[in-house]
Each structure stands twice: as C-alpha cells, then as structure tokens.
Amino acid sequence: MATWLVTGANRGIGLELCRQIAARGDTVIGTARDPGAAAALRETGARVEALDVTDPASIDALGARLRGEPLDGLINNAGIGSFGGGVADLTAEHLARYFGVNASAPILVVRALLPSLRAGAGKKIAHVTSLMGSIADNGSGGAYGYRASKAALNMLNASLALELRREGFTCLVLNPGWVKTDMGGPGAPTLVDASVRGLLAVIDRSGPDVSGRFFNHDGRALPW
Numbered sequence: 001m002a003t004w005l006v007t008g009a010n011r012g013i014g015l016e017l018c019r020q021i022a023a024r025g026d027t028v029i030g031t032a033r034d035p036g037a038a039a040a041l042r043e044t045g046a047r048v049e050a051l052d053v054t055d056p057a058s059i060d061a062l063g064a065r066l067r068g069e070p071l072d073g074l075i076n077n078a079g080i081g082s083f084g085g086g087v088a089d090l091t092a093e094h095l096a097r098y099f100g101v102n103a104s105a106p107i108l109v110v111r112a113l114l115p116s117l118r119a120g121a122g123k124k125i126a127h128v129t130s131l132m133g134s135i136a137d138n139g140s141g142g143a144y145g146y147r148a149s150k151a152a153l154n155m156l157n158a159s160l161a162l163e164l165r166r167e168g169f170t171c172l173v174l175n176p177g178w179v180k181t182d183m184g185g186p187g188a189p190t191l192v193d194a195s196v197r198g199l200l201a202v203i204d205r206s207g208p209d210v211s212g213r214f215f216n217h218d219g220r221a222l223p224w
C-alpha cells in the first residue's frame with residue numbers, strides 16, 4: 001500500500017485525486033488551507049493536513065510534521081487561474097501571486113517533503129500544470145500570469161527530474177484537460193473523475209525513463 005500526498009485537496013481535481021487514491025486502497029494525505037472546512041476531503045478517507053502554499057513557513061511546517069514518515073508520491077495540484085486582461089492590465093502583484101502559487105510553491109513543497117519522498121519506495125512526483133503553459137501551443141495569447149507561471153513550473157520540473165533521476169525518481173508535469181471544476185467552469189468538456197482517472201494512470205505507468213516529460217491526462221506527450 002502506497003502513501004500519497006496531494007496539495008489543494010479540499011475541492012476540484014485535488015479532492016477527486018484523494019477520492020480515487022483512497023478508493024483503490026492506498027493511503028492519502030490531502031492538504032487544505034483550512035482543514036476545519038474540509039469535510040468533503042475527510043469523507044474520502046484522507047488524512048487532512050494544513051497547508052497554505054503561499055506561506056513558506058506553512059510549507060516547512062508540513063515537511064517537519066511528516067519527517068520520518070515515508071511518502072511514495074507527491075501530487076502538487078494546488079493552483080490559481082483566471083485568464084482575462086491584456087498587458088496594460090498587468091500588475092506586479094498579479095504576476096508575483098501567480099508565480100508564487102503555481103511555480104514557486106510546488107518546488108518548495110518538493111524541497112520540504114524530500115526527506116519523506118526519499119524514504120518512500122514509489123519515488124513519484126507529479127505537478128498538475130496546464131496546456132496553457134505550453135509556449136508551442138499558445139495560439140491565443142492572454143492569461144499572462146497563468147501561462148507564464150505554468151511554463152515556469154514545467155522548467156522547474158525539468159531541472160528537478162535531472163537532479164533526482166539518479167535516485168530513481170519520476171518527476172512529471174501533467175495537463176488535466178479543461179475540467180469542470182470551480183476553475184474550469186461549468187462549460188468545461190472534461191468531467192473531473194475522468195481527468196483524474198487519466199492522471200493517475202499516467203503517474204502509475206511512468207518510470208524514470210520518462211522523468212521530466214509533459215503529458216496530457218490521456219497519456220499523450222505534449223509540446224513545450
């Protein structure tokens with residue numbers, strides 16, 4: 001039985017990741033900014049831990065609480081996304097917020113949990129990125145903060161994969177599709193359970209030979 005940790009697990013894709021991981025009999029730790037308001041997460045059978053990914057002290061405290069507990073896999077899922085506005089609307093605060101949550105936080109979570117991940121047998125690290133972080137696929141522009149922060153996450157993972165490959169880690173960036181969640185909105189074509197089934201299948205079958213790669217939830221390799 002493997003042990004997983006999923007960030008941003010109180011709703012959306014993170015909640016469904018915990019539900020499906022628990023349903024197959026693995027142990028799952030789901031993080032939430034407000035554990036007291038994470039009833040749906042608790043109902044999945046997940047253990048709930050507090051984490052605000054914008055607060056480095058909160059990230060380090062999570063690492064300290066888990067010290068000595070092996071983790072087989074980490075899924076960095078917490079993220080923010082809204083897509084409007086042109087270059088004239090950008091502010092330093094907006095860009096810093098996007099880079100903070102979507103790029104800096106996932107790699108700082110890896111740093112904090114690395115002792116637990118090294119102690120686990122699974123050695124899987126997956127980040128939920130977005131096709132909107134693909135420079136090659138950007139045909140419509142906009143979403144400056146979101147697109148750039150996900151592209152940065154993809155690059156951070158590329159270096160992480162190279163650094164950790166000799167230890168047997170598999171580090172992936174995964175696009176969940178356009179998913180019907182609070183972020184994706186009611187018009188999204190992909191249901192959350194189908195997206196998550198795909199994401200978990202990709203994580204399960206991927207090994208160190210594909211570490212650093214960018215995959216769609218259906219297993220397709222995506223362009224940078």
Ligand SMILES: NC(=O)c1ccc[n+]([C@@H]2O[C@H](COP(=O)([O-])OP(=O)(O)OC[C@H]3O[C@@H](n4cnc5c(N)ncnc54)[C@H](OP(=O)(O)O)[C@@H]3O)[C@@H](O)[C@H]2O)c1
Pocket residue numbers: 007008009010011012013014032033034051052053054077078079080081101128129130131175176177178179180181182183184185188
């Ligand atoms: N839905 C889509 O169509 C789509 C497409 C491509 C990529 N993605 C990516 O998939 C991931 C999950 O998206 P989703 O659709 O499930 O979004 P969602 O329904 O908006 O959920 C986002 C999750 O991230 C958490 N989060 C946000 N800021 C946080 C912070 N500072 N600290 C801790 N947790 C924080 C939220 O917690 P709170 O409840 O506390 O805010 C929530 O649990 C994101 O990385 C997103 O970029 C989604």
